[in-house]
Amino acid sequence: MDQVLISFDVDGTLIRSIGEDANAFHKRAFSYVMKQIYGVDGTIDAIKHHGSTDKQVLINTLAHYGVPPSQSEPRVPEATDKMLEYARLHPEEVSLGLEILPGVAALLQELHSRKTVLIGLVTGNLEEIAWMKMMALGIYPFFSTPQFGGFGSDHIERGELVKVARRRAEELFPGGIKSHFHVGDTPADIQAASYGGAHAVGVCTGVFSALELTEAGKGNKHGVTILTGLADQSLFLQTVGL
Missing domain, CATH: 1.10.150 (DNA polymerase; domain 1)
Structure with missing residues (x-):
């Protein structure tokens, strides 16, 4: 059973900071x-x-x-x-000054319904804090079980976290991974995807422009796609071959 691995950054990708108590x-x-x-x-x-x-x-x-x-x-x-x-x-x-970005909950729910899709996190957050955020904002149930990912508690370099997430997915979900997509909102996410052997999906939901994300993706032999965000579910599913 060929599986599709999709790893998501957290801050600026799935959620954003808002108001006086931002983050x-x-x-x-x-x-x-x-x-x-x-x-x-x-x-x-x-x-x-x-x-x-x-x-x-x-x-x-x-x-x-x-x-x-x-x-x-x-x-x-x-x-x-x-x-x-x-x-x-x-x-x-935990949820103070944070909100889920448009389309995220619905997209995660749709991905979760597909048996061949593995959904994890790749984030600079410490693992426990990352999952606390997901729980506090109500989207924790949509990630694959058992939960997996690459976290700031695993390594200081983000690119290594993409590799960690894939290795854990392979160990937890036998059957083979056909493709890996990493979704993030910063040039560091795009570069990490390349380093970790994943197709980079950049979303313009943070502080960086489409041009900055595109520039960061130059040389990624695994592919780069830049989206305005995750609200267009059909476009995202098409991007990851679903």
């Missing part, structure tokens, strides 16, 4: 970690971090505040544990 949970978790582990009062809003894994965001933000990577990196495992501690202490904050 408040994640921001607060990072600030908590920086204060508790490094003694730094700071916010990830101090740097541009779209497309980065959580570990990269932490290291780069601390560098902005004067803590060099040589000092921050050795304590990253301790820091990620502390971030999860914050998440478990404040589950009521």
Whole structure:
């Protein structure tokens, strides 16, 4: 049974930040970690971090505040544990300032109904936090069971996460994977798809333009498709050969 693997980025692809509390949970978790582990009062809003894994965001933000990577990196495992501690202490904050993007719930539900489609995540979020977001926003049931993906807790480089997701899918769902599509809203997602051996599907639902996503996809021998978003279900299904 040839299967189609579709991995989705989370922030900017499936969900977006809105209002005064935009992405408040994640921001607060990072600030908590920086204060508790490094003694730094700071916010990830101090740097541009779209497309980065959580570990990269932490290291780069601390560098902005004067803590060099040589000092921050050795304590990253301790820091990620502390971030999860914050998440478990404040589950009521998970969906604060977040909403599902148009068409996402309906598309995931349709993909979930197809027996040959495997649906997972590839995100810079730590695994537990990524699934907490999916649960809080009501789309967790539409992912393949058992749940799988590649996460910021697995590796600091996003391209490696695409490979991790495919390897886990192959282990969990025997039968062979015919094709792999990775969906994301940043140039980093497009490049990660290429590195990980997947067809890149760029969506213009974040802060990057179609041109920027197209440029990032140059040289991807597995293919690149740029969409305005995920609201046009028929177009997406056509893109992934369904």
